[in-house]
Amino acid sequence: MLITLIRTIILYVVVIVGVRIMGKRQVGEMQPAELVVTILISELAAIPMQDLDRPMANGVIAIFGLVIFEILLSIIIMKSLKLRRIISGKPAIIINNGVIDQHILKELRITIDDLNEDLRQAGVFSFDEVQFAILETNGKISVLKKPHLLGPTAEQMHVENKDKGLPCTVICDGVIEEHSLPLVSFTAEKIHSILEQNQLKLKDVFIMTADKLGNHVIVKKQKKGN
Amino acid sequence: MKRLWAVLILMVLIAAICTAGYITIEGYRDKTVTTLQAAMAAANSGDYKKAEELAKQAETTWIDAEQKLSIFVNHSQLSEVGLSVAKLAPLIKDGSVGEFNAECSLSIVQLIHISNREKFRWENFI
Numbered sequence: 001m002l003i004t005l006i007r008t009i010i011l012y013v014v015v016i017v018g019v020r021i022m023g024k025r026q027v028g029e030m031q032p033a034e035l036v037v038t039i040l041i042s043e044l045a046a047i048p049m050q051d052l053d054r055p056m057a058n059g060v061i062a063i064f065g066l067v068i069f070e071i072l073l074s075i076i077i078m079k080s081l082k083l084r085r086i087i088s089g090k091p092a093i094i095i096n097n098g099v100i101d102q103h104i105l106k107e108l109r110i111t112i113d114d115l116n117e118d119l120r121q122a123g124v125f126s127f128d129e130v131q132f133a134i135l136e137t138n139g140k141i142s143v144l145k146k147p148h149l150l151g152p153t154a155e156q157m158h159v160e161n162k163d164k165g166l167p168c169t170v171i172c173d174g175v176i177e178e179h180s181l182p183l184v185s186f187t188a189e190k191i192h193s194i195l196e197q198n199q200l201k202l203k204d205v206f207i208m209t210a211d212k213l214g215n216h217v218i219v220k221k222q223k224k225g226n
Numbered sequence: 227m228k229r230l231w232a233v234l235i236l237m238v239l240i241a242a243i244c245t246a247g248y249i250t251i252e253g254y255r256d257k258t259v260t261t262l263q264a265a266m267a268a269a270n271s272g273d274y275k276k277a278e279e280l281a282k283q284a285e286t287t288w289i290d291a292e293q294k295l296s297i298f299v300n301h302s303q304l305s306e307v308g309l310s311v312a313k314l315a316p317l318i319k320d321g322s323v324g325e326f327n328a329e330c331s332l333s334i335v336q337l338i339h340i341s342n343r344e345k346f347r348w349e350n351f352i
Contacts, residue, residue, distance in 0.1 A: 053300055053301045054301075057297050068233050068240075071233050
């Protein structure tokens with residue numbers, strides 16, 4: 001039993017290292033080849049975890065072997081457009097100039113319900129709002145609304161939009177995030193004075209975000225029983 | 227670039243582990259098979275004492291081998307050879323030459339089988 005536990009821990013570390021080496025893209029938006037590698041890695045890790053008869057090296061070598069192939073393939077794919085098309089496929093235009101391409105839908109085996117769902121997730125609730133919908137190689141749908149439904153930009157309206165910078169969390173669960181302070185030009189003293197103005201103590205703050213312009217949002221901790 | 231270095235290190239590590247595994251398996255196979263063949267020859271020539279000594283030597287070699295080979299080979303396969311080799315000394319002590327020879331041959335075949343599975347052969351790929 002203890003051996004199983006130790007093997008599980010080791011293989012867990014191996015899988016984490018493998019996925020980290022493959023890169024962050026692996027987790028969020030997987031291409032077909034990456035999905036295959038991820039499924040295979042989970043299977044490969046499970047076998048030596050459960051079967052104590054098998055040497056763990058078999059699993060580890062196979063996992064790292066896949067990681068190597070995946071990285072090498074991604075490098076080759078970056079250099080060769082032809083291979084990229086073969087391995088990852090190419091984006092497909094599902095709605096072209098407001099017209100649903102039914103042949104493409106059939107070819108890709110996408111039902112109208114699937115399309116509806118994906119459009120809703122993209123913030124569109126009616127087909128006639130869409131100018132273009134493109135099925136990306138990672139399976140996600142990108143939507144461009146019809147021009148008259150797009151809001152005007154600040155540039156089009158000749159309005160100056162001040163750069164707020166990146167809003168950062170400056171207090172998280174009652175603790176000041178020191179590394180975020182320089183990003184929003186805040187200091188610990190400034191935070192304490194803001195808290196004082198709001199009659200709050202540091203430990204009462206669940207989250208506080210701030211931006212470069214000095215705007216801030218404070219969310220108080222919920223008291224037990226609330 | 228860091229990722230490429232990681233890949234390179236992993237490739238070297240994998241190559242090292244695979245080579246080490248292959249060499250270790252081959253080394254222990256040769257050592258144990260030679261001892262077992264010598265034990266069979268001694269038993270067949272009537273030198274039971276020498277055959278028993280060689281059988282014990284094969285057992286000791288295998289105990290050492292099992293520890294190292296368990297990193298590369300399925301543990302059940304190693305146990306099978308271990309059980310077979312462990313029978314040899316008592317068999318020759320009892321004077322059961324036929325059974326002794328049979329058990330020696332079985333151990334040799336098992337060892338060859340283990341080593342063949344790691345060889346760069348078409349049969350192993352398909």
